[in-house]
Amino acid sequence: MGTTDGGRHGPALEAVGLVKGFGTGEAAVTAVAGVDLALDRGEFVAVMGPSGSGKSTLMNLLAGLDTPTSGRVLIEGTDLSGLDDRGLTRLRRERIGFVFQAFNLVPTLTAEQNILLPLALAGRRPDRALLEDLVESLGLGDRLRHRPAELSGGQQQRVAVARALVTGPAVVFADEPTGALDVAAGRGLLERLRDAADRQGRTVVMVTHDPVAAAFADRVLLLSDGALHGVVERPTADTVLAAMARAEA
Amino acid sequence: MFAHALSGITARPARLAAVLAAIVLGTLFLAATAVFTATSAAGMRLVAAAPLTAADVIVDRDPDAPDPGADWPAHVAGHPGVTATAPVHAATVELVTGEARATTNVYSVSDRPELRWFELSEGVWPTGAGEVVADGPTLESAGLAVGDTVRLLADGEEAEVTVVGAADLGFRPLTGVVYRLYASEDFFAGESPQSVTARVGAGTSPEEAVAGLTASLPGGLHAMTAREQAGLAADRFAGGSRQLELIMLVFALIALLSASLVITNTFTILVSQRRRETALLRLVGADRSQVRNLVLAEALVVGSVGSALGVAAGVGVGYAGASLAGLAGDGLHVGVPALAGSFLAGVAATLCAAWFPARGAASTAPVEALRSASLPGGVRFRAVHGAGLALAVLGTAGTVFGAWADDLPAAIAGGSLGAVGLLVFLRYALSRLIRAAGGLLLRRRGVPELAGANLRRATGRSATAALTLVLGLGLITALLTAAETGRATIDGDLDARFPVDVSARVDEGSVDPGTVDLIRGIDGLALVEAPRTARVEIAGLGGTTLVGVSPEMARAAGSAAVAQDGPGPPALLVSADQARALGAATGDTVDLAVDGRPHPFTLHVSALATVSGSPGPVVREEVLDSLAPGGERGVVWGVAADGADTDALAGRMARIAGADPRIAVNGALAERGDLTGVLDVLVGLALAMLLVTVVISGLGVANTLGLSVLERTRELALLRALGLTRGGLRATLAVEAAVIAAVGALLGLLIGVPYGLVGVKAVIGGTAPLVVAVPWSGTALVLAAALLIGIAATLLPGRRAARIAPAQGLGVD
Ligand SMILES: Nc1ncnc2c1ncn2[C@@H]1O[C@H](COP(=O)(O)OP(=O)(O)O)[C@@H](O)[C@H]1O
């Protein structure tokens, strides 16, 4: 699998007939009930839905962290079901970035070490120019030698974003990345994700509860009971709120 | 990757402190064993070779060949090239001072200064047959000074010699119990020496002299260079120490095994605590082998540092041990391969111990980074536990079979297999036990409930901690049981072989009445009697001393046949050899001619007939009066009271024997002292070595609690916020430690006692009837040790827990 991100055809992320069930008999739950998706390069989508609607499960399936009961997930045309643990690991390392609500960082490593961790694991040298650009745009220049415990929540999340982007991934998954941040810090983070999609062509999938955060996306997918129940194109906070109210009604 | 491992260690060094300490102790023991062995072997070589340092050539006489005559050294002296010769004599005599009596070796020291191998620190060299010098330890322990006169007894002959000097050997001699005197050649005048040492002139090499001597000496005399002979003598010494080396090695490996268990447990806990962190690594692209190698790299770093520290400390401890034993005469000797081996063994043990936790870490699913942490569980019954149980049962059966069929190798093989099986199975059993104990605690409210709940949720790690305790305490219990049973068995055997505890005999006439009174005066002897004796001629047995005892003495000595004056011919006690010579067995009626006149006797084979050291048939006193009237009382017999201090008794007897050189002392006391003395030293040594294992297991318990406190910081803070006091928090930990320690100690006792019994049975075999004795005091000691470990293990974790502020439970992490 190459590490260049240009010149590819077809969607960056594709899901076909995705179903995921848990448990058997009385306790059986269908967390994801038939989802089809196709996201282009540089597309930023937000996934919204009530608690328990299957957002996290869907994201795990799309990122290859969990195996679907049926259906397929393709990243840059590669079918995840055809990959073994080693292949999935390499895919995560090279083509996927993760940001989530909390506990994003290894507490014993400095901010810089955390950012470079995927490259260190792959035995790759960091692209200094890319690193400097990332650090600069995230405003982390004077924080690189600090450990996570010495950073604010917003700074920690920015380090996590830098780590997610440092490998030049095809898709970035973010599960409520602003959930533990104040409004200003959350805004900064979302702008950075938007920028990654626009300027670098990363595909971003973000789970969120916040209509304001969702408004940064190109599209909002509304999930309920594990199935897609609506799409808001070019969302604003108001249109998202309205769509959510409609979905719940 | 390595940098990451290092950062993991440096960020939380305290978590790995127990691993470090355990591996330091384990390798320290190994390295100390290696250094002690090498240093003491070199020291022993030095001592063994010392008498040959002044000689170039030594000529030995073949002890099986006909004696070439006392002047055979002249053959050597006459050889061209040989400039000086000295005969080498050694004799074992009894040294009698006013105080005591002891076995003493007398060695010859050359009359020629160039062939003497030691210096004098005081006095002059001995001349003539009546002078000796003694080395420092001999002077000290025999309470002698230069100028004193002592008596020497050998083969019934007595000689008086004066100590004219003190020898300075330059080292402590190896034989601590035997005294050493050095006499001039005149002392041995007329005896054919065992060897002759010689010096050669400037133009001759020792090898040439040996070649020449070999060609010219008569048969039965063998020449060798002194260096070669010194090497042989040293090798003979070293052979004896190999066994000790092996025993130490076994205990060192047991300590290392216990350290491995502690390490496995620590890493298992650390890995489970870092589960989210590990999952995060997997999420951002670490593959399984990278995660596994991370844990192994950490183990490698800690194992290397710990092993290096342990080896360094072990060198010091091993040398100190050899010095204490007086075996470091040749200075420090360090076997580099052995030290490297100890270091590698330490590193390898750490890596092996970390292997399973590392594999566990590698199996962490990336998605766990996104979930809340799951809690560690218990031990599920798996095939390996079944196999362990089967192995334990089979091994135990093998041991029991071996012990009762007198097959020591089978018993040892069975015991080892059984122990391995037990170790494997016990983790499961202990986890169930701890779960059950936790369940009992849950029925009470408050502190016991909290402790019980925590014990139940992490029974796996508590079980491993308890397992190290079972290992250490079980072995100690087994050893104590074996020692106690061994001692009781020796006592029982001695009672059977020596019906009286003290026997003094003179070859002719009566024992001095003063000596008899002194023996009567010994505390702890319940019955003392000087029976009548008479020299008689018995047809079929020849001339022998007949002893006539009172019924009381016969009863006290366990001889009912003589004690009861039943119908039929009177009882005659003889030795087994004598019965064979007479062609009769116990219970037979025989007609024996005593001094020519026939008498009927009922024959009994009894140890009482040999208790004086030489066979002496025993009858009742009035029977002897009728057979051979007279007033001679040539023996004194004493029977110890129950529970008498046998060591004190033996000491008193030695002093009385020192005052009366005519008597020969026999009886159970003398033998018991020698046998149980050796046993006590061995058991003491083994216990000291097992202490290392127990300390390591204590570390393991403390570490398990300490890490669980770290892991539960938020939960404990919440409990504090809800109103649990600091004392309550400490009490919770104390209860947890107590349960682990108690379960470990109980299982240790339960397994140790039968293991000890079977072990001693396997060693003793059929040579003596086994007398089972449970070491109650030792058992109490083991329980006390477990309690102590439990308390000590709570100290640090308790302090850490007490520092947790209630507010820590409220923030996010
Ligand atoms: N590992 C699991 N085992 C069983 N049920 C699960 C598991 N993960 C999620 N579920 C169930 O699947 C449904 C969707 O959960 P989730 O994807 O976490 O929803 P969301 O993230 O939208 O709140 C819920 O009913 C949840 O209980």
Ligand SMILES: [Mg+2]
């Ligand atoms: Mg969720």
